[in-house]
Amino acid sequence: MARKQSSAFEDLIEIAAALPWKVSLILATVAYLGFHYVASSPIVAPHDQQAMGDFVTKQLFITFSTFLQYIVPIAFLTGACVSVFKGRHRKHLLETQSGLQSIRAMSWESFELLVGESFRRLGYMVEEHGGNTPDGGIDHVLHKQGRKTIVQCKHWKVYSVNVSLVRELYGVMTAEHADECILVTSGTYTMDAQAFAKGKPIRLIDGNELVGLVKEVQQSNQIKLKLIENTDNPTPQLSSPICPNCGNAMVLRKARKGANVGNRFWGCSKYPNCRGIVEAN
Structure with a gap:
């Protein structure tokens, strides 16, 4: 299904929503101050025909800035609100998972958000590229310590991911000049897929490993581990x-x-x- 064409305003909101909400607030302030400064510039009438071209250009810029001083900050503020909402939604998705069955019961959109939030809590900067179909290509791009990793999610409840899909992702990794690629599924992988990935910068995460990853980064489990550590190593x-x-x-x-x-x-x-x-x- 083709993606619906969006306006520049919607694109700006989408960009802002992908940023931390504090960054969007800063950009909203900077945008308002910048465009307001231009919009408040005095208009000086040209003294001759040679200056007419510059006058018209400046006048257009001032006119556009009069509107942009409100439109751009509103877009960033809206994106900040969306970012906060998405952050809470991701946190809820991750914290409420109890095992493989609950993960398999999720929609594919929620599955992608769960995977992204798990890597975010591992210290990665996560760019969400989520496709518009259940198998929409690259779903996340991870950045950490100068390394770029692409992630594709396959929310398959029963099926095993075959070697052709692993080959395709490896080709995308090469084309994107990434250092590593990760394929995440709620199912399993065929023997051929595992054999192809061996020795290559390809990480295959199946359903059981994903459950372990989720439990590792869940805040509730981290609190339990700290309590256990304090019990095992009491302060004398x-x-x-x-x-x-x-x-x-x-x-x-x-x-x-x-x-x-x-x-x-x-x-x-x-x-x-x-x-x-x-x-x-």
Whole structure:
């Protein structure tokens, strides 16, 4: 199905939506200030016919800037709103996945967003190119540490991806001058496809590996891992001794003067009424 032709205003919104929303806000401000400055420029009538051409050009530029000072910022602000909405939608998609069955139950559009968000959380800058059909060519372009990686998503619930599709993606990678290509499917790969990818800058991610990737970057699982790490490696607590003078609890202090400056010691909690001291080991 051919893509519907869009206007320049819609294209600008699409570009802004692909950017971080903070960047779009900055660009909206810069665009308004720039075009407003031009639109507010004084009009000086030409003194002779030779200056008439420059006068007409400047007048047209001022006229266009009068409208663009509002149109362009509105496009960037709209794109920023879309970017925020998409970001929340991607986060919801990723955080609500529980396994292979939930991933296979997704639409192909949501599947592409899920894959993109997973790589985004791995530290990649993600350009979403999503095709207009379930198999629309390059879906994402990843950038990280100067390397370019193209990604194609195949939301196949049962079918195995064959070697011809892997060959096609490898050819696209070469044509796009990319360093690596990644094929992601909710299904599996044929033996021929795996054999062709071996030894080449091709990464094949099947459904089970995708589940592992999603769980790795889910915030809920990261919180659980931190809790487990803290439980397995508890911070050792120093037990408070009893003051030998009055029998009250002692607190850990640091010497600020004298020969033992900087050293820690146990001092009575009733100081200065009690000056009991115990050496800290």
